[in-house]
Amino acid sequence: MTMPHDADARRAVAPVICYPVETLPAPDMTLYGRARETLTKVDEVTVAPRDASCFTVPAGHFFRITSVEGPQVGDLNLWAQNDLSQRFYSGKTRALHGTHITTGQRMWSSFPTLRPMATLTHDTLDWYGVDDFGGSVHDVIGTRCDPYTNQLLSGGQYHHCCHSNLIRALADHQGISYAEAEPYVHDVLNVFMCTGFTRDTGQYFMKASPVRPGDYLEFFAEIDLLGALSACPGGDCSSKHSADTAACYPLLVEVFAPASGTLNGWQSPQPNGYDRSHGS
């Protein structure tokens, strides 16, 4: 198309933030900071490479995802423990906080509850920032590697994509079939994954994760949570996913209880206050 005469002027219009977060209920990071100094480990789960495991976290507890043997990316799903229809909403979390999340930001639940499910309380990779390619860590822009997209692009039947790993883990944990579990698996938080969009074509890219053994991402459970974490077949996601070629390592999930009394003043967030009448 021919450019209009005022193309430059139209491009020069300054952007506005879609969702200013100044009015978003802020987590009390000072309270969480005091509580996390008193933690006692109550549970742990090791997620095998190219597989997934479920774990539960009571409201008011913390959980950590740690790189233990080598650089490894994890795909995280969260549900309300007593209601699988209440799940992590990657798209709205992205709209509120941006493409990647870190300490002080939150994982929000799907409609109609739209409330904080978990608050990020510690991130040993927060130093990474945004690199020269526009890449950053812990994204809410990817979906999860899955066998359907792999079939479209490469053909064949690969069974250890994060989507399938999460289905197997959820089905086993809930005692339901894979077909019953599949609709509950949703877009993930890509823990430790380094991603962005190319500046020229706007395509989703990944690059070798900067995570090293000992690095961890820590969360505070705002509600009773069921989590599922997949150790992505892409390993550090430096080259390929949806295949068994990348070096893959386990991930450690640990659950911690704070000392009693340290959360005085904290309340589990209520479901969203919209009345759901939708104009009727």
Ligand SMILES: [Zn+2]
């Ligand atoms: Zn994956």
